[in-house]
Amino acid sequence: MSQLADEVSGNICDERSEIDFVCAEAEEKSSKIPLEMCHASVKFVERISISYARRHGVMGVLLRDGDAVDVRDQDKMILAVGEHCDEDVVDVLRRLLGVTNVRVMAFDHADVLAKINQAYQQQTGQADAVIDRLEVNKDNDLGQLLNTTSGGREDLLDIGSRAPVIKLVNLILFEAVKAEASDVHIQPYEDRLVVRLRIDGVLFDAYTLPRGVLEEMVSRVKVMGKMNIAEKRLPQDGRATVQVGDRVVDLRISSVPSSHGERIVIRLLDKGARLHTLSELGMRGQTYEEYRSLIGVEHGLILVTGPTGSGKSTTLYASLSEINSKRSNILTLEDPIEYQLDGISQIQVSEKKGMTFASGLRSVLRQDPDIVMVGEIRDHETAVLAIQAALTGHLVFSTLHTNDAASAITRLLDLGIEPYLVASSLVGVMAQRLVRRVCTECGQFDDTAVAPLHRLNLDEKLVDVGRMRVGSGCETCRETGYRGRVGLYELLTVNEPIRELVQTRSTAAQIKQAAIQSLGMRPLRESGIEKVLSGVTTVDEILRVTMREISGGNV
DSSP states (O other): OHHHHHTSOSOOOSSOOOOOOOOHHHHHHHOOOOGGGEEEOHHHHHHSOHHHHHHHTEEEEEEOOTTOOOTTTOSEEEEEESSOOOHHHHHHHHHHHTOSEEEEEEOOHHHHHHHHHHHHHTOOSHHHHHHHHOOOOSSOOHHHHTOOOGGGOEETTOOTTOOHHHHHHHHHHHHHHHTTOSEEEEEEOSSEEEEEEEETTEEEEEEEEEGGGHHHHHHHHHHHTTOOTTOOSSOEEEEEEEEETTEEEEEEEEEEEETTEEEEEEEEEETTOOOOOGGGTTOOHHHHHHHHHHTTSSSEEEEEEOSTTSSHHHHHHHHHHHHOOTTOOEEEEESSOOSOOTTOEEEEOBGGGTBOHHHHHHHHGGGOOSEEEESOOOSHHHHHHHHHHHHTTOEEEEEEOOSSHHHHHHHHHHTTOOHHHHHHHEEEEEEEEEEEEEOTTTEEEOGGGGGGGGGGTOOGGGSOOTTOEEEOOOTTTTTSSEEEEEEEEEEEEOOHHHHHHHHTTOOHHHHHHHHHHHHOOOOHHHHHHHHHHTTSSOHHHHHHHOOOEETTEEO
């Protein structure tokens, strides 16, 4: 009994109350209450560790009684169990929870585990509480910092008996995953340590910590990423996989030395995130129809361009999902593999092991592919192989880092590709950006939103502002007025006039102007203006991510 009690954190009541213990077998026959009709008990989540709940397959719940049920302070509790329940476990939980009336009810074991994961994932604000209680420990307990769960996969929700710094790192990562952040920055200053989260493409200061915890936090993150904790003078990269309930999240960790100590950036890749379809990305009208037609060609090179974090990988995944079929052999070369695509062979690039995009592409082309995705064209060798593959009957997708669609063509020429090869192989270029959506909870129509339109060179008198919206800020959007993102797209289809310009090495501005005139190409800013006028985003967002068009070029 004492060993069971030691496994759980919390205060044990000394007084033993009388309870009616109902065996799971009998209750299973008499109860028809579905588990989804029960509230998870906040008291149970606060006092019982998730590892204990999972080990014994038990979760504290309360029956819903309208919306007035108090899930924290009730003196009654139902223990939902999935398998045979030990009476000693029930007695320990009763004392830890301080409840007098306990009822045991049997449910499907998988349903109980799902309820446990759901309940503990709904926790929030715990990182602030840990920070308030944090004491700087100059004598690091390396054994504690090195502590990981069995199998090497850290469960961010299992913090019951962890060292304060381990608990803090886990909670920060948990809050980041819950907020759908793409990156976590641990940035040291002279007198403090700031944790920042990148949410919807914008950095926010999330937590301010004492300067003295820097060494312990950096060591803990390095241990998670299997990095050298003794090396503090050189940049390092690491990887880790953590678990948040039933979700698996990959971490890409980077450390660099700075003037005030090591700086850490953690990229979060949620393996459980849902893949978007092309129709959900924000493409509209002619652009959407032309791109769908473009990805259906038999062979050629299709490029998606934009800066880091502009959604290029999401567009490529959506494109592959659209054309994926049992009749096609599709292979990808990625760094990293962000999502698993059913029916598609995905290959992880690893330069440390000698697997580069170029060497990997050579091997992929010997696998009889119909469609190949190359994560990024970085050098002359990869560009040559991609174009050769496109010219020999393969459909090749890849990405480049350029400001607009036309610049992708000149970038290939700058990489040393002959103009006639680019003109013969390239079938289209999609340039894109991501802008934040106006929050659906606090967004409202605003006639005063017409004022900033002159910044987009629009005549306010000729614009119908009836559908323009702004967000006032609420808890859902963290008082920003924005929630989620949507894409802006600029599609350049390579036709005969464009090919002639490519072969004469015309400038990106000349190619762009010709695409606008001969193809009706809509520049990125024009795509953004449409979304402003339809109430999807705001003028400030368009100005943040796009450049002003001047005579077919941009500045």
